[in-house]
Amino acid sequence: MARLQYSIKLSYVLLAVCSLGLLIRCRASDEERKVYIVYMGHHGEKEPLSSTDHVNMLQEVVDIRFRDRSLVRSYTRSFNGFAAYLTQEEREKLARKEEVVSVFPSRTLRTQTTRSWDFMGFPGNVHRNPTVESDTIIGVIDTGIWPESESFSDKGFSHPPRKWNGACQGGVNFTCNNKIIGARFYGDSLILMPSQKTTRDEEGHGSHTASTAAGNYVKGTSFYGYADGTARGGVPSARIAAYKVCYPNMGCEAADILAAFDDAIADGVDIISVSLGGNRPTELADDAVAIGAFHAFLKGILVVQAAGNQGTRSKVSSISPWLFTVAASTTDRGIISKVVLGNGTILTGKAVNTFDMKGRQYPLADGEEIASFECGEKDAQTCRIFCLDPSKVQGKVVLCSERRGVDEATRAGAAGSVVQSAEFPDFAPVVPLATSGLSKPLFSDLLRYFSATKNHTVDILKSEEVKNLDAPSVASFSTKGPNVLYPNILKPDVTAPGIEIIAAYSPVSPPTGYDKRSVKYNILSGTSMACPHVTGAAAYVKSLHPDWSPSAIKSALMTTARRMNPKRNQLAEFSYGAGHIDPVKAADPGLIYEISTDDYVKFLCGYGYDESFLGKLFGVTVHCPGKNATSTDLNYPAMAIQVASSGTKNSTTPFTAKFDRTVTNKGSANSTYKAIISKSSQYNITVNPSILKFSALNQKQSFAVIISGKVKDKTMLSASLEWSDGVHNVRSPIVVHTNDLNIKD
Ligand SMILES: *[C@@H]1O[C@H](CO)[C@@H](O)[C@H](O)[C@H]1NC(C)=O
Ligand SMILES: *[C@@H]1O[C@H](CO)[C@@H](O)[C@H](O)[C@H]1NC(C)=O
Ligand SMILES: *[C@@H]1O[C@H](CO)[C@@H](O)[C@H](O)[C@H]1NC(C)=O
Ligand SMILES: *[C@@H]1O[C@H](CO)[C@@H](O)[C@H](O)[C@H]1NC(C)=O
Ligand SMILES: *[C@@H]1O[C@H](CO)[C@@H](O)[C@H](O)[C@H]1NC(C)=O
Ligand SMILES: *[C@@H]1O[C@H](CO)[C@@H](O)[C@H](O)[C@H]1NC(C)=O
DSSP states (O other), X not given: OHHHHXXXXXXXXXHHHHHTTOOSOOBSOOSSOEEEEEEOOOOOOSSOOOTHHHHHXXXXXXXXXXXXXXXXXXXXXXXXXXXXXXXXXXXXXXXTSTTOOEEEEOOEEEEOOOHHHHHTTOOTTOOOOHHHHHTOEXXXXXXXXOTTSGGGOOTTOOSOXXXXXXXXXXXXTOOOOSXXXXXXXXXXXXXXXXXXXXXXXXXXXXXXXXXXXXXXXXXXXXXXXXXXXXXXXXXXXXXEEEEEOEETTTEEEHHHHHHHHHHHHHHTOSEEEEOEEOSSOOOGGXXXXXXXXXXXXXXXXXXXXXXXXXXXXXXXXXXXXXXXEEEEEOOSEEEEEEEEETTSOEEEEBOBOOOOOTTOOEEEEOGGGGBOTTSOHHHHHHTOTTOBOHXXXXXXXXXXXXXTHHHHHHHHTOSEEEEEXXXXXXXXXXXXXXXXXXXXXXXXXXXHHHHHOSSOEEEEOOOEEEEOTTOSOXXXXXXOOOOSSOTTSOSSOEEXXXXXXXXXXXXXXXXXXXSSOOOSEEEEOSHHHHHHHHHHHHHHHHHHOTTOOHXXXXXXXXXXXXXXXXXXXXXXXXXXXXXXXXXXXXXXXXXXXXXXXXXXXXXHHHTTOOHHHHHHHHTSOOOOSOSSSOGGGSOOSXXXXXXXXXXXXXXXXXXXXXXXXXXXXXXXXXXXXXXXXXXXXXXXXXXXXXXXXXXXXXXXXXXXXEEEEEEETTOEEEEEEEEEOSSOEEEEEEXXXXXXXXXXX
16 A cells, blocks of 8 residues: 555656656656557457447456556557556456457657658659549658648648548647648657647657658748758648657657557548657567558558668568568768868768858867866767866867767857767768767867867868769668568568658757757658658559559559669668669559458468467458468568578578569550569579460469579578569569578567
């Protein structure tokens, strides 16, 4: 009892502290009870379920003192389940119930922070179907949206499409219009201030992603003159439904994300964009995004997700074959920031630096010279928070060996900073004071100049735009494969522009997150920015082919993707998948790889999921055809296998793999496709048959691909199969890797 009182008191204190905005993380939980998602699978009902069953289940297992405040939310519209505060013991009791598929903790996911469309060869005047495009509804699960942005004005839009079954429940000070036709917010397990109960975007991220996917044409947008031009989304005539699941400093709760899927599917959106992710792959039964997206698939809705921003291999968390997983890459426009040393040498770094030092040289300082009383020289060198002495940095440019040092340089009031961006040197963040981020070798040059010269000074120039000659190349921060849970599914699927993207922003959120500026358009980088490019492209393809399934649209974008250079991108296909999207080509792919619900059943059987789990997941009786041998045969537009390495030093492992595939003709009725296969001394590929003849649209033809050869340990082999009728080139990457390429936790 004492303990209970303590926790109740603690939550009151938390509530008080939270309403004053003093705590970073404010959650309505105590130390014993956590939010769990109780997932109960597919329900075939047209009408929403009643939540009474959920309440009754909780009555049975939850301690009487907590019964009436255990339920967080019921999922009743598109699938069956609920989120609730549970103890470990209660969780186990629920998990044993017949009707429960899985019970898993609600994890916290994170956001994965206009010229880009032109760069993809997708100009503003491309052939469109405006009537259908205007009936297309994009669901954006994110940080909310800024309804007054010009990108979301409804000038010229008529009433929402008839099929729209959603609502405008935007909360405090939020009105929808004929562009933003739906708005909902969640945060069920968080303690929100009254003013936070709104779909209004306090962070900017959701407005950015929504406008990249479906924002209006807006002329003359720029960020302080940079990235000047016309901002537009992929489908400017489409409508937007915003589902707010992320809150400042608190991230995005899985329980809320699942609630957003439950609503978006039932509301009648056509495509769902999720620029959010976890930091590691999760089992299907515990993965809210994969579960939500699966139910979306059952209703013909494609879900596009960001690959993640950890940069590391094997960490891609968007791994299910029904998700469309997007990596981030450069466009031909780059933004640089030059540092002019006192001796005249110029070092070129990355930052969106809008501040002008007016050609003046400022003294450089680092370490002990600028350290605050509390901190040592080492902490001052990295510019750790509170480790610089404001009186010692006045009028100086400080050297920081870590990128985030710019925050402390700003706080302490330095004239500028030069930071080392060792890990991810290839993108330009917006900075709050004159700053440049130097790669490791250039930062070393600067340190050499610093120690060799007594009178060391620098001038940091305002940023310039330059032509990126090697674009597109995948961002260092873009999380890479291989797919550790489903090695036969190549992830990420494709890459799209995600570096230095300008799009709509929230004027109440400073462009860097904490400076004093307010902007309507901001430049951001991340797989979060790449994801809505693919959402927009997918909506474009759908607007031209309204009857195409999610897998057909995904196949079209994958098989027409532009080939990337494996030598210039570490981990090749594991960084960019099938390549860089080409929306215009995707509108006419020739052949597509269709995937049905049955195919997914067989695929999951092949990975060893049991029939009872799958039966509940799909809402039908499932008979697995046999445990193995089917997982390479999912009709995926890419082919991948993992082979067990022999484990001896410098050895090679022989392999043979067979992939069965079926293509559907969407090109010309009478056509003949020939297989073109890549060649190498390391492998042989045979395709049987190697010629496919079609005499009708929607006709299907099957073939088998056999690849055999040798792969070196800790490496991968890249190959490809391309079907060509002389007009269409339908390309699938083929990847073989050894299991020791994976990083294991
Ligand atoms: C609603 O939000 C807008 C934009 O922040 C603000 O200008 C306006 O004052 C708000 N209205 C109310 C009633 O809070
Ligand atoms: C230090 O260098 C700056 C720029 O190179 C120059 O303007 C200044 O006069 C120098 N100061 C001294 C004391 O040499
Ligand atoms: C200036 O200093 C840098 C770094 O030590 C050095 O690489 C460069 O050669 C110097 N330039 C001149 C003109 O001395
Ligand atoms: C499944 O795989 C195991 C081991 O690789 C093999 O022994 C067995 O015959 C396979 N079963 C089927 C049905 O293919
Ligand atoms: C396709 O070819 C067949 C036989 O060559 C022919 O009868 C048919 O008219 C052709 N169809 C089209 C749409 O060209
Ligand atoms: C490819 O096939 C040829 C002919 O059958 C064979 O000689 C060669 O060793 C094979 N290469 C590999 C890497 O398996």
